[in-house]
Amino acid sequence: MGRAVGDGIVLTGKFPGKLRNRLSTAIGRHFSPREVILRSDGKIKYVRLSTRIQLAGLVVLGGIAVLTLATSIGLALQQVNQHGRDIAVREAEGAYTGLLAEVSNYFAQFKDSTERLSDDEAYLLGLSGEDAGTRLAADDPLRQIATQIEGPTPLADGEGLARDVKKQDPLRDKLRESLKNRLLAFDADLKKIAARNQSLTNQIAGLKAEIRTIEGDRRRMAVERSELTALLEQSRKSNTELTGQVGDLSNRLAALQRQHDVATDKVARLTQQVEGLQGELTVAQARNVDLSRQVAQTQAALATVVAQRNALQLGRADLARTVDDLRAKVAAVQEQQANFVASVTERTRNSLEDMEKTVAMTGLSVDALLAAAEDASINKGGPFLPAPENAEDETEQKLLASVATLDDEVARWEKLQVVLRSVPLAAPVDHYYVSSGFGSRVDPFNGKRARHEGLDLVGSLRSDVLATAPGTVVTAGWKGSYGRMVEIDHGMGIVTVYAHLDSISVKVGDVVGYRQVVGKLGSTGRSSGPHVHYEVRYNEKPLDPMGFLKAGRYVFKG
Incomplete structure (x- = not known):
């Protein structure tokens, strides 16, 4: 027996002192009180498992195991008894x-004896000379033998008796005596067989009764066996369920133990964190003392800064007056700059008008050439200087507007400079006169009206023929009625042609400069005398070169 003391169990009753102490120590060691931590929906619950509860659970599990074992043993014993009874029934x-x-053997022996008697009777009758007509008409051989032994039935008249007496002789008497003895012996055997048969019948009846008893027991045992099987199956199911419950409880206990270990680790970590925080608090307190000292020093420095600020505020008025004077001077300078920019813009605009007028004299479209120059990706560069987002006064706004206008005019001027460098404004020879102009004319060879797509410039034989603008040689060689011919691409769709040359000084792919010699004046091809046939084409369309020569004279004159 035992009683609970606190969380443990103390054994009492008739136990020796040492044994009681050992049992109490073992129970306390293996079934010490445990706390299970359950966490659900952010809440933590503690379930306490005392020593008594653990022992009660162990007793319940042990009782279930003992009950299951006893049921299994009882069923096994019943199966052994049933097996013994089955063996007895089979025996x-x-x-x-x-x-x-x-019994079948005895009946066979009886049949054999009867057959032997019948054979003996037939044999004796054969020896006595009787025929079949004098034998009795009885169906049973035993009755015939009895009739022969006891004698024939007395006849009603004396004639039958006389005939029977007449037939008797000594041999027949001997046979009759022998048959009688044999019948007596056979009768004794029949009595023995009957007694044996009765004994066997009694034994069979007893065995049948015992078999019926055994069959009843067997049926009863089968019913009991079915009931025990059902009970065993139910016990097995209960055992399986209990085993599953025990497994679940074991798993839950293991999980609770793991949770307990985790909680213990967390408590240990929290304890370490608390100790660390206490150390940090000590350090923070020390730093707080240092910060207090630094705050005092900062306050002293702030007082010094305030004094300096007051001194600076006193000089701020003087600085404001100085700034106003500087702003007035800057405004005057900006006004001068605006006037200068306006003057430069006007001069640039005048130069642009002259350049546009020059290009217009050639018959080319200024806007088309400027667009071509833009597409030619003129190189640009320079540092990025962001424009001011807003001007402080009207003078600065005026200056910025003038600068923007000047930028636009200068950009257009630069593009026109590129265009003019590509436009052939000079003559291909230094000394010449025009023998045939551009357009319709009378052909010098057949006298018919013909279209002339260039100018015929007459000069000295083998004098220099010059490139009228920078470009790239795209044709250099003989070309039918043109004779020896040079074709130069100046870009932006402008091409010049120099035909009837005596010799050629360049080759295809050469980059030639302004007024560079490309050949010698001659009279090759369909030509009536020394001259150079000069053409200007724009986008493969022939233009009058005279307009270009006039524009060149205008430029060079200016």
Whole structure:
């Protein structure tokens, strides 16, 4: 027996002191009180498992195990008894079968004896000379033998008696005596067989009764066996369920133990964190003392800064007056700059008008050439200087507007400079006169009206023929009625042609400069005398070169 003391169990009753102490120590060691931590929906619950609860659970599990074991042993014993009874039934059935075989054997022996008697009767009758007509008409051989032994039935008249007496002789008497003895012996055998048969019948009846008893027991045992099987199956199911419950409880206990270990680790870590925080608090307190000292120093420095600020505020008025004077001077400078920019813009605009007028004299479209120059990706560069977002006064706004206008005019001027460098404004020879102009004319060879797509410039034979603008040689060689010909691409769709040359000084792919010699004046091809046939084409369309020569004279004159 035992009683609970605190969280443990103390054994009392008739136990020796040492044994009681050992049991109490073992129970306390293996079934010490435990706390299970359950966490659900952010809440933590503690379930306390005392020593008594653990022992009660162990007793319940042990009782279930003992009950299951006892049920299994009882069922096994019943199966052993049933097996013994089955063996006894099979032995009784074997004995019954043996008795039936023995009875069949006796009946066979009886049949053999009867057949032998019939044979003996036939043999004796044959010896006595009787025929079949004098034998009795009885169907049973035993009755015939009895009739022969006891004698024939007395006849009603004396004639039959006389005939029977007449036939008797000594041999027949001997045979009759012998048959009588044999019948007596056979009768004794029949009595023995009958007694044996009665004994066997009694044994068979007893065996049948015992078999019926065994069958009843067997049926009863089968019912009991079915009931025990059902009970065992139910016990097995209960055992399985209990085993599953025990497994679940074990798993839950293991999980709770793991949770307890985790909680213990967390408590240890929290304890370490608290100790660390206490150390940090000590350090923070020390730093607080230092910060207090630094705050005092900062306050002293702030007082010094305030004094300096007051001194600076006193000089701020003087600085404001100085700034106003500087702003007035800057405004005057900006006004001068605006006037200068306006003057430069006007001069640039005048130069642009002259340049546009020059290009217009050639018959080319200024806007088309400027667009072509823009597409030619003129190189640009320079540092990025962001424009001011807003001007402080009207003078600065005026200056910025003038600068923007000047930028636009200068950009257009630069593009026109590129265009003019590509426009052939000079003559291909230094000394010449025009023998045939551009357009319709009378052909010098057949006298018919013909279209002339260039100018015929007459000069000295083998004098220099010059490039009228920078460009790239795209044709250099003989070309049909043109004779020796040079074709130069100046960009932006402008091409010049120099034909009837005496010789050629360049080759295809050469980059030639302004007024560079490309050949010698001659009279090759379909030509009536020394001259250079000069053409200007724009986008493969022939233009009058005279307009270009006039524009060149205008430029060079200016």
